[in-house]
Amino acid sequence: MTTYYRDPEVLITSSGVHMNNQDFRLPELIRVWYTRGARDWGVIARRGALGLTMLLPLAAGVLAIGVALVIEATFATTLAFLVGGVLVGLAVVPVADLLLERVDRSYDRGSRSLEIWGRVPGGDVLLLRTDNAQRFGRVYRALQRALEPAVRR
Known part of the structure; x- marks a missing residue:
């Protein structure tokens, strides 16, 4: 198992994702995207x-x-x-x-809130909301890297 990102609230590995107190296996994530909130x-x-x-x-x-x-x-x-x-x-x-x-x-x-959303079989779920643009970038890139091999299979 490869760990792509880890902090106290987020864990992204080659087998799954733990964000927003929720656990998802990578195959469950049909689509992942982000949104940007209004400027502060x-x-x-x-x-x-x-x-x-x-x-x-x-x-x-x-x-x-x-x-x-x-x-x-x-x-x-x-x-x-x-x-x-x-x-x-x-x-x-x-x-x-x-x-x-x-x-x-x-x-x-950053000057706005950033959110990572995912589509799972049960609907759309908020995976992460943060004002920290640097952390957001790290988490989103790690999530993309984790999902990349799953897409190729």
């Missing part, structure tokens, strides 16, 4: 907020440098604005790395 605009808004969080300090730094160059102030004030603007811009670098990592993880998870 909250996830997209959080990504936008993270982007703004990264850009606002940069904009403040550029604004401080611009003000330093435009206003007619003493040399010390102009220098303070320039140094302050550069420091604010540089302070963004470590924070941006953390925020970009969060954005990457949000894309891995």
